[in-house]
Amino acid sequence: MIEPGKSTTSNTVRGPGVLGRAGTVPLTIGVEEEFLLVDARTFRLVPAAPQVLATASGDPTQIHAEGTRYQVEISTPVADSAARLREDLTALRRALAKAARAHGCRLLASPSPVVTVPGPLHLSDDEPRQREQARRFGSLTQTLVSCGRHIHVGTLDMDTAVAVANRVRPWLPTLIALAANSPFWDGRDTGHASWRAMAWSTWPSAGLPPHFTSTAHYRRSVEALLGSGAALDTKMVYWDLRPSGNWPTLEIRAPDMSPDIDGAVLQAELARALVATALRELAEHRPDPVVREDVLRLARWRAAHDGLEGFGLDPFTGAEVPAADLAEALLDLIAPELAAAGDLDHAAKALAGLLRDGSGAQRQRAAFARRGNLDDVLRLLADETEDF
Template identity: 75%
Template sequence: MIEPGKSTSGTSGTGTGLRGADPAPATLTLGVEEEFLLVDPRTWRLAPVAAEVLASVGGGRPELHSEGTRYQLEIASPVATTAIGLRDELASLRRLLAKAAREHGCRLLASPSPVLARQAPLHLNHDEPRQREQFQRFGALTDNLIGCGRHIHVGTLDTDTAVAVANRIRPWLPTLIALGANSPFWDGRDTGHASWRALAWGSWPSAGLPPHFSSTAHYRHSVQLLLNSGAALDVKMVYWDLRPSGSWPTLEIRAPDMSPDLDAAVLQAALGRALVATALRDLDAGDPSPVPRDEILRLARWRAAHDGLEGYGLDPYTGAEVPAAALAEALLDHLAPALAAAGDLGHASAALTDLLREGSGAHRQRAVHARRGSLADVLHHLADATEDL
């Protein structure tokens, strides 16, 4: 049972943060995928030059990829065992892409949404057969491919273990959405939500909250049902917020928005690994895990996407309104032993303290917009923050 009102005075704000820390290696590894947009800094419109930018940084580098549209690039970090190592890798790859983007007359944007109204038609990667088939089958749903997320991989886990762990992590997915909320503006207007991407992406029939699986066989049956029904072309299109990876021996947390804040990114990764470590500990001890009702958890997911970190969330078991910040602090308390064992507690505590003080990415975007009512200012803010490493 989540205890959202529990004080975190014993953990929050402790330690010196990630920079200069010397965390002990952890058994569980970390990897992060980050998705970026490319924009023209004169108009702040999307710039369909992803292929050119990729070519200029060496083409076949395994850490850098194209994405669903010609405006997007993706970083796939090397496998890391420490948070500081992960931060260094992400910072290095971001610098590389940002420099290449500028050389092609555009800016790299760590944003889940294009902010400005898009110009039709959307430039999908139709040169890829899979993208063509996806467009033909799903039509206007492919407009949501422009949304950029952050995916956290924790390994090494076999499928049986990943499924059992995922069941225990599900109740915390709304809190991870609130922590990462960074998409209040979409298609030229304020959506009234902190993470519109979470809702837009959830419109895919294979996306959103994963089921609670009674067994690995149940998990495999659910995936096969998506394929047989036509809701997914292949296992790569299993877009649940949390899933055993189809490509790697990892559990993949896909819920959070992309954001420029690198320390917040590492916070999300550290929390993800600690969630897995805590679930493994509890499984080994035979501790029971209450299963939240799906109707409450769906509402908790929406409320997290609506309010973000500044408003309220829902206790995933009771449905009671709870300050989102209190849920975030409860998550830190819940994970403190695992964070400490991995050497991540100091950074996680300091990063969460900073996030609660400065506000979520959505809050900061709205603050920039409120000064002059300019969405161009919001995009300029996001581009500068992406390069502030």
């Protein structure tokens, strides 16, 4: 198992207790998932979000618009168990897929558009803000046509969320590798397992968050983004990990969107157990682990490049190790909290299946290799998305 390094700083925790411990409040989970809309026959992007959303059944706060009209999004209710989260994800995906089919579309759980996005870019109905974003950031807005999975873990007050973030961030590269599902972009193989992670990090307000020495430091960092023009507002704080701007949660934004619900549940289980582990360590007054910023940034790139099938960097030592070993080290670290939540058996089986069957990126490349046709990749993604 990979052991965290020694520490130079410490934080105290205020807020909810550790998941599953006697006399404490269990941590909750919620997931936001973004999807592309493609023509059911040609598999090309279509700006049909307004029509699909108008006919989709369900709570409009749970099925709603995203940044462009090529995209739609679901937001699950707060769940206290992985089983409940699975039920909510299945119901919301099914409702959205049905509405898409009614308009000649299919739902695509794809982090990247795979083929070239047709121009001009069709922005969402938040026109004034979107136009200003396009004016200020130019071609960067093309990367809005990408889909991630955002995992919320709560309930956490701001001080606790900031302190926990410092302990979760070393494992962000491993979460990226586990979810890697975007090797193709703009009609070509990018040479990366998660090109979305690379493309999205070109935004000045995205990528790895800083290590925060305090909540005041976090607030100053956000103010610097706004004051420098790097972000229009707090909605544009695109870090891989952040205290949510709307909810009392820690929001993990790094993973790619993946088609299978089992992968979504695994990511949520791992995220919640990581937060629970951090809370326990904070309650025990353990200092933050030492992680070199340059090593962590390299680890993030290597995870996006190699995905789960290649190598990664140990975030604590910088040593090159198989990405599968990093994934298993993460599972070992958080196993007590997974067990306390009743998630250990599923997480272990899901991870073993992923290591056996390959990541989404590997499955996409295998589909393309059969005929050299990207339509086969798009069809695979559509079929897996609708495999409820």
